[in-house]
Structure formats: structure tokens, C-alpha cells
Amino acid sequence: MRRGRYSFAALVRHALSGHRRWPPAWRRREPKRAYDVVIVGGGGHGLATAYYLAAEHGVRDVAVVEKGWIGGGNTGRNTTIIRSNYLHPESIALYDHALRLWPTLSLELDFNIMFSDRGVMMLAHDLHDERILKRHIHANRLLGVDNRWLSPAEAKAFCPPLNIDPRARYPVLGAALQERGGVARHDAVAWGYARAADRLGVHILEGIEVKAIRRRGDRVLGVETDRGVIAAGRIGVVVAGHSSVVLGTAGLRLPIESFPLQALVSEPVKPVFPCVVMSNRVHAYISQSDKGELVIGAGTDQYVSYSQRGGIQVIRHNLEAILELFPIFARLRLMRQWAGIVDVTPDRSPIIGPTPIRGLYVNAGWGTGGFKATPGSGHLFAWTLAHEEPHPIVAPFGLDRFESGRLIDESAAAAVAH
Amino acid sequence: MLEIPCPFCGPRPEVEFRCGGEADIRRPADPDRCSDRAWTDYLWNRTNPKGVHRERWWHVHGCRRWFVVSRHTVSDTILAVSDSGQTAQPQETAADG
Structure with missing residues (x-):
């Protein structure tokens, strides 16, 4: 049995001490000066990205920088609906990839995320x-x-x-x-990913706000935070409603409102x-x-x-x-x-992949329905960051589609008229 | 709900209006000659500021005229209203996507 694992035996043991000695689910860390990968945004998608980077790609020198607290943004504000019944083959592949990860997620994370496939x-x-x-x-x-x-x-x-x-x-x-x-408990999804990522060595930095993306020429250098500069060669921006603000500091204009x-x-x-x-x-x-x-x-x-x-x-x-x-x-x-x-986004599909700045990756534009995609989004974005090229499933969702005109119009499947 | 000071009718509830999105977007004068990047910027990219936003509103259930509102996107406070929207080209699809 690994130390700190949630189990019936652990429950009994902690009951004997009045449940006063449970360790925190993830540790409070001091930011290092540099990481291999910095994830901006500690919501479900960002934490899932960090977890899969560490668990599946061996990239463990990772920091998740969150300006508030884990699960305090859109991750804790959605209505927790999970489905994959989109219209276009690209979207069906993306959302169903996520849907196939949900049923076993509690087991994988050792955290009850209360997934319920109730239809x-x-x-x-x-x-x-x-x-x-x-x-x-x-x-x-x-x-x-x-x-x-x-x-x-x-x-x-x-x-x-x-x-x-x-x-x-x-x-x-x-x-x-x-x-x-169906549905899942949204806070538990964030907590479960945070705990599992922390156990693999990922630094979860709460209460630290990224003020700007640093770049030199077309290469990213790191992030400026209210606790100083953190250097990183690869940065994934996963900040839900603030994508235009954060990526604007790197000089990018996005097709997002x-x-x-x-x-x-x-x-x-x-x-x-x-x-x-x-x-x-x-x-x-x-x-x-x-x-x-x-x-x-x-x-x-x-x-x-x-x-x-x-x-x-x-x-x-x-x-x-x-x-x-x-x-x-x-x-x-x-x-x-x-x-x-x-x-x-204009076509109600997310934007996932590289940006014109080398080393800077974006996972944004999930609009009104990002929660359902949390495991799949993190899984595929981690692959993209680890290989420094888009995973085949997310390749159609690049920022370049707005220039090429290959939009993926899901306005009917997005379920909220805008 | 916002209370929007229509420059022609005075303050009215938001439900009388339709928002037309970001103001001051100019169609490239010669689309055949502009680059794909410039066309993308015109067609899709938006400023989306966390701060003062100049946006077009249409008093659809009132005087049916267009005008421009400056609004702070954190407090939603309306800072200024002008009827200069009358000179802008309406974008038909921006309002209700």
C-alpha cells in the first residue's frame, strides 16, 4: 500500500485519531526559478494536463500556476454535464476521447469524483x-x-x-x-487531479498570478508573476475566461470573446x-x-x-x-x-495547440461546455506539450483554422445560444 | 440587467437592445489584396479587453438606431455613449452569432 493512499484501512486508521491527522491532499510549494513546463491556470483542464504530463510522459518538472485557489474558477461554476454527442467527426473524436476516460477516472486518481452515467x-x-x-x-x-x-x-x-x-x-x-x-462532482475532479499530480512531483502554486508571458523574438522564456519571474521553455495557457488577457501579454490577438x-x-x-x-x-x-x-x-x-x-x-x-x-x-x-x-470562439469549438510563439501553447475557447472534456483535454494537451506537436485528435482545433477557414461549427451542439 | 442611455431615447432597460459587438472594426478596403492574416484579424480576432470596451448597440425595440457605448467589462459601468455608430458599417452576424 502506498503511503497516503485513500482506502478502507486508511479510513479506519484515521477514525481512531478522530480524523485530525489526514495530510493535505496536495502540498504547498515555494515556486522554483525554472521548470520544464509551466501550466498557467489551475482549473480542471490545467491540472489534468499537469497530471498526464507526469503520469504518461515522464515530464515531472512541472508547475501549475493558479491566481486564486484550485477549483475556484469555472471548474467549480459549471453544471457538470458530461456528453459527447457533437456533430462533426473532429468534435466527436475529441469529446468521446474524454468521455471514455471518465468511467475509470476515480480509480486512476484514487479520488472519488462521483461520475454518474445517468444519461x-x-x-x-x-x-x-x-x-x-x-x-x-x-x-x-x-x-x-x-x-x-x-x-x-x-x-x-x-x-x-x-x-x-x-x-x-x-x-x-x-x-x-x-x-x-451524465455528471460528475466538479470540485472533486480538480482536487483529484491536483492530488494525483502532486504525488508525481508537480508543483501546484496557488495564489500566484501570472501577469505576463515573457518572450524574446518568437521564443517564449517564461512567465512574470506577482512572486517574480518563473522561467520555462514550454508554457501551456489554460485559463478559461481570461485567455485574451493572458495571451494578450504575449502580443497575441485571439478569435475569442x-x-x-x-x-x-x-x-x-x-x-x-x-x-x-x-x-x-x-x-x-x-x-x-x-x-x-x-x-x-x-x-x-x-x-x-x-x-x-x-x-x-x-x-x-x-x-x-x-x-x-x-x-x-x-x-x-x-x-x-x-x-x-x-x-x-466563432465556431463554438475549442482552440488547442501551438501559437506563433515557439514554446507557447494554448488550450482555450471551450465556451459554455468545457467541463465534459476535462480528462480528454488534459490528456491530449499533455501529449501536445510533451511531443511539441499537436496530437492527431486536436490537430484540427489549432489556432490556424481561423486563417485557413477550416472551422468546426458546433453552434448547434454547444447547447447554449449566444 | 444594464440600463443603457440611448443617445436618442434616454435610459432604457437592456432588453430593448441588441449588442452588436466590438466597435471600430473596419473592413479592409481591398479584400482581394489584403493578406490572409489581415483578413483573419478583421473577420475573427477581437480585443476582448478586461477594461474599457467600445461596443455597438442597436435599440431594436425603440428607435432602431445604432450607437457606440464605452463600458468597463469588470464593473459593467457605462462610461460614455455616442451616436458615431451611425457611420460604421453594421456587421449583420456579430450580434447574435
Whole structure:
């Protein structure tokens, strides 16, 4: 048994000392002057990148530099939905690579991330919805990814609270169901990766803000932080809503705009909602957490903002639709509301790969749906950083696609109208 | 929700408006001669500042005129409004992508 491993025996041992002697899940480190690789951003994607660099590529001289605390950004602000039912072959390969890593992740990290493949159901409210969802189903099935069509009665059987009255404001004409999809505990994903990376020697540097990327000519040198300069020959920028700000310091302009995306949770209730339901048409997505809260996602504001608040009209529109679809929730009270800043690309697909500056790599633009990709994004980005060339799965998602015109338009699959 | 001071109608709630994205974007005068990089910059790249943002708004449920707002993207405070947007070329797809 490795020291510090979570197990039943460890639980019993620590119970005898009143659970007062659990070691921290990851160590607090002093930043070194130089690392082989610096990852900017300690969210799920950045921590996963550091973990796979150390675990699969033997690159252990790695620092993850996080301005706040682990899991305090978008990693802890999303609605935790996991699915891979995208439209284009490039996206299906990318998201399904992630989806295949989820089921065994708890085992790999020795940390219960509470992955639950309870199924993701996407509703069709009119003929156009029905056509686009069926097109997604066919595209997925051609590539061996599960997704199937449900009639309104079948949708109701899968999710009993659903209102399928044909006279409803948003009638349900059917639904696409991906049964391998589901949810996971988002904080645990960040903590699990942080702990596993720390055990392999990765330095996790919380509370240190990267102020600028240092470069000489077309070569990256390191990062300037509020604790001094950290040199690195390879830098991966994985900063979700702040990609334009951080990469702007290296003189890059990105095809990205940042918007607040809102979510909210209700008071906890007994298990009542067995799956994830999404409706692109009305900007609503809903599931129930293991604590019993309904987790509800809304849309983005229409203007660029870093405010982490979001407009009241956005959640009002969202909740009106939720209550039309699920009238049983009309008396439920909401406990919390927040927004995360999402960096949205013109084609709603992420940007992963090298930049015009040698040694500087970007993993950004996941827009409104990055959580589901966390393991796959980290896995493929680590490969890219280790080999200093894009992994074949992420190669189509390079920054150069905006110049070549080979966009990967996933606006229908992204599930949030912008 | 923002309260937006339309230069023609006065302060109105945000739901009356559509945001048209970053202002001051000029289409290259001769697209056939400009480089792919310059065209990419015009078409896709955006300033996306954490700070003051000049952006175009359209009073779609009001006077239906375009104008330019300077807004701080952290506090969302509107700092200045001008009707100079009338001279800019509207970008049809920028507002609702």
C-alpha cells in the first residue's frame, strides 16, 4: 500500500485519531526559478494536463500556476454535464476521447469524483429541433457513439417529471438520449487531479498570478508573476475566461470573446430527477446533484464582460422555461446564483495547440461546455506539450483554422445560444 | 440587467437592445489584396479587453438606431455613449452569432 493512499484501512486508521491527522491532499510549494513546463491556470483542464504530463510522459518538472485557489474558477461554476454527442467527426473524436476516460477516472486518481452515467437527454420542441437532433444522432452512430431517439412517451418514461402535454408552451416532440453521458462532482475532479499530480512531483502554486508571458523574438522564456519571474521553455495557457488577457501579454490577438454564463441551484430535495435534461431551444439544462439540489444552467449575457454576475432577465427566461417543462418544481426555492466567464470562439469549438510563439501553447475557447472534456483535454494537451506537436485528435482545433477557414461549427451542439 | 442611455431615447432597460459587438472594426478596403492574416484579424480576432470596451448597440425595440457605448467589462459601468455608430458599417452576424 502506498503511503497516503485513500482506502478502507486508511479510513479506519484515521477514525481512531478522530480524523485530525489526514495530510493535505496536495502540498504547498515555494515556486522554483525554472521548470520544464509551466501550466498557467489551475482549473480542471490545467491540472489534468499537469497530471498526464507526469503520469504518461515522464515530464515531472512541472508547475501549475493558479491566481486564486484550485477549483475556484469555472471548474467549480459549471453544471457538470458530461456528453459527447457533437456533430462533426473532429468534435466527436475529441469529446468521446474524454468521455471514455471518465468511467475509470476515480480509480486512476484514487479520488472519488462521483461520475454518474445517468444519461443526457436533449429535447426537441419543434420540427427544426427534431431535424438537428436526429442529424446529430445519425452522425454519432456512424462513428460508433451512442445516441438514440426517444418518442415523447419514452422521454417521459426516462424522466418522469417531464411535462409532455402537447398543448404546453414548449411541447416535447421527442428527445435524443446519450446514455453514456451524465455528471460528475466538479470540485472533486480538480482536487483529484491536483492530488494525483502532486504525488508525481508537480508543483501546484496557488495564489500566484501570472501577469505576463515573457518572450524574446518568437521564443517564449517564461512567465512574470506577482512572486517574480518563473522561467520555462514550454508554457501551456489554460485559463478559461481570461485567455485574451493572458495571451494578450504575449502580443497575441485571439478569435475569442468572454461572456458571463449563469447557473443556479435550488434547495435540496429527495431524489426526484433521474437524469440530465437539456433544451437548446429554451436555454435550459437541469439535473439533480447527489446533495439533492437541482442544478440549473442558463444562457450567456449578450455582451462581453468579466463581471461573474449575469443579467436577471437571462435566468428569468430560463426558469420560465424550466417551470413549463417541469411544473412540479414551481414551489421550489433557489439558494444560489452565479456566473462564470466563458471564452467563446466563432465556431463554438475549442482552440488547442501551438501559437506563433515557439514554446507557447494554448488550450482555450471551450465556451459554455468545457467541463465534459476535462480528462480528454488534459490528456491530449499533455501529449501536445510533451511531443511539441499537436496530437492527431486536436490537430484540427489549432489556432490556424481561423486563417485557413477550416472551422468546426458546433453552434448547434454547444447547447447554449449566444 | 444594464440600463443603457440611448443617445436618442434616454435610459432604457437592456432588453430593448441588441449588442452588436466590438466597435471600430473596419473592413479592409481591398479584400482581394489584403493578406490572409489581415483578413483573419478583421473577420475573427477581437480585443476582448478586461477594461474599457467600445461596443455597438442597436435599440431594436425603440428607435432602431445604432450607437457606440464605452463600458468597463469588470464593473459593467457605462462610461460614455455616442451616436458615431451611425457611420460604421453594421456587421449583420456579430450580434447574435
